[in-house]
Amino acid sequence: MIFLIVLLAVVLLLAGFEMLLVLGVPALAYKEIFYAKLPDPAIVQKIVGGIDHTTLLAIPFFIFAANLMGAGQIAAQLVNVVKALVGHTRGGIGHVVVGGSMAFGSVSGSAPATVAAMGRMVYPEMRRAGYSDKFSLGLLVASAETSLLIPPSITLIVYGWMTGTSISQLFAGGLAVGIVLGLAFALFVWLEAGKGGVTREPRLPWSERLCAIWQAKWALGMPVIILGGIYSGIITPTEAAAVSVVYAIVIEAVILRSLTWKDLFAITERSAINTAIIFVLLAMGGLISFFVTLAQVPNGIIGMLDQVDAGWITFLMVANVCFFIAGMFIDPNSAMLILVPPLFPVAQSLGIDPVHFGMIVTLNISLGMITPPFGLDIFVASSTLGKPVAQIIAGVWPFVVVNILVLLLITYVPQISLFVPKLIFG
Numbered sequence: 420m421i422f423l424i425v426l427l428a429v430v431l432l433l434a435g436f437e438m439l440l441v442l443g444v445p446a447l448a449y450k451e452i453f454y455a456k457l458p459d460p461a462i463v464q465k466i467v468g469g470i471d472h473t474t475l476l477a478i479p480f481f482i483f484a485a486n487l488m489g490a491g492q493i494a495a496q497l498v499n500v501v502k503a504l505v506g507h508t509r510g511g512i513g514h515v516v517v518g519g520s521m522a523f524g525s526v527s528g529s530a531p532a533t534v535a536a537m538g539r540m541v542y543p544e545m546r547r548a549g550y551s552d553k554f555s556l557g558l559l560v561a562s563a564e565t566s567l568l569i570p571p572s573i574t575l576i577v578y579g580w581m582t583g584t585s586i587s588q589l590f591a592g593g594l595a596v597g598i599v600l601g602l603a604f605a606l607f608v609w610l611e612a613g614k615g616g617v618t619r620e621p622r623l624p625w626s627e628r629l630c631a632i633w634q635a636k637w638a639l640g641m642p643v644i645i646l647g648g649i650y651s652g653i654i655t656p657t658e659a660a661a662v663s664v665v666y667a668i669v670i671e672a673v674i675l676r677s678l679t680w681k682d683l684f685a686i687t688e689r690s691a692i693n694t695a696i697i698f699v700l701l702a703m704g705g706l707i708s709f710f711v712t713l714a715q716v717p718n719g720i721i722g723m724l725d726q727v728d729a730g731w732i733t734f735l736m737v738a739n740v741c742f743f744i745a746g747m748f749i750d751p752n753s754a755m756l757i758l759v760p761p762l763f764p765v766a767q768s769l770g771i772d773p774v775h776f777g778m779i780v781t782l783n784i785s786l787g788m789i790t791p792p793f794g795l796d797i798f799v800a801s802s803t804l805g806k807p808v809a810q811i812i813a814g815v816w817p818f819v820v821v822n823i824l825v826l827l828l829i830t831y832v833p834q835i836s837l838f839v840p841k842l843i844f845g
Contacts, residue, residue: 438753442703449710465709470702473657474580479694480660481571484667485527486686486693488641489536491671491678496635497522498540503631506620512548513608513617516541517562521601524566525642526663528573530788531799533563538803549617557814560800561822562604564785568597571645571656571663574781577701577755581708582763584773586656587649591840592774593781594646596829600782603825604818637670650843697752704756711760724765731769735830738762739783746787750795754787755780771833778836782826789815789822 428445436444450457488494501518508514516537523533538559545555567574570590579586611617623631632639645663648654654662671678678686724734741762745754759780766776788796791812801808829835 432748438750439699439703441749442700442707442753442756446703446706446710454710454713462706465706466702468705470698470705472580474576474586475698475701477571477576477586477657477660478573478697479690480657480664481528481573481576482532482693482697483687483690484660484663485529485532486690487664487667487671487678487683488523488526488638489532490682490686491667492675493526493638493641493667493670494523494536495540496638497526498537500631500635500639502620503623503628507622508619510605510608510612511617511619512541512544513550513558513612514605515620516545516558517565517601517604517608520562521565521569521597522642524563524569524572524597526571526638526645527566528571528576530563530566530785530796533566534560534796534799535803537563538800542804548619550611553810553814554611555814556800556804556806556811557816557818558604558608560789560794560796560811560815561818562601563796564788564822565597565601565604567781567785567788568593568600568778570594570649571659572781573697574751574755574784575777576656577752578759578777578780580701581704581755581759582773582777584777585844588774588840588844589777590646590649590656591843592778592836595839596778596782596836599829599835600785600822600825603821607818607821637674640670641666700752700756704760707756708760724769731766731771732831734765734769735771735779738766738779739826739830742780742783743786743790746783746790746794748793750793751784751787755784772837774840775833775836779826779830782822782829786819786822786826790819791815 427448428441431441431444447462450462498515498519501522502512502515505514505518506512519541520533520537523536524530527533527536542555542559545558546552550558566572570593572590572593575589575593576586578584579589641663644666645659648659648662649656668683672680672683724730738758741758742754745758749757763773763776767773788794791797794815797808797811797815800806800811
């Protein structure tokens, strides 16, 4: 009977139903078959309980702040700073794409917002510098995934809410893992540039570099406030999200005058829609988690691992494969809502640190954002740049391989994920 429930979800997915129904209809069918006596108000309570948590308040704030900065000048100023510092190196504008994506990620926490903002600014420059169209598109889409790891990451906030893991510690771990992923992409850029035909930006004297940094002082203030406030303990991640919105509005609308009141209303509307989509999925995720617990799915997985004498190494490999397959067909948030509830208790039983497992989950989510055929950021790039989806997919595949290699490194070397959290929090 469980197989029929899973089959129903697959049929709904293939038929093109919204993820709300793909997740919700099988869950309600499971309730009617196995827990028919469970009162309907209890189901409503679980759905509402899925979003009734103060931690989740950070999500709409960070989405709003990301949209504000993407439409204003903060994103461009951050890219100009990176260009001044590394544009002259071998790979030139390719390194600016990676560094700029990490910088924008440090104030937005959203991969789609990073793809849209970076694509408009640097894609033409990559083509002028001599990069192929395929490589340029692949790098733009893949580099944006660092924003899911570099704090403030919306994905890490959702994982922390689902598992009860400290978001501040997750942010610290994500900082280290995001830098590792960014360095891997930068190495790939360096190798590609070595083939020849790629120009560099002129080396700027330090006086001009410092001038670029000074001109971007308002943009650089955002990550300082967010990360400095969180790691110093002055503000919580949720409070930092609220501060980021106020800061972005003041800088973009009042100081830089890059946004009008009409722009603010349009951005607010778009942010509300984005938030509603995520929260509807989170609400349904609360119901799924409830039934996963009732069905004792984690205990079943633990029993199966005991039977085959499998340890944490095998478990993490299986978890990675599950996330990879899910990421090819459903959106990353849905994959996390489906897979984390049954897998996280098993990870705990095997002694896997929650922060380490969170880094593995988030890297898998990052991979799912760029994995064909339904990688979300592929379609964002297509819409932003007016490029065919097939053309972007052709450029993304090499970066999928790089992402998988980094995923294996993070999976089996836990110290990379845990070094910074232990350094800051002990």
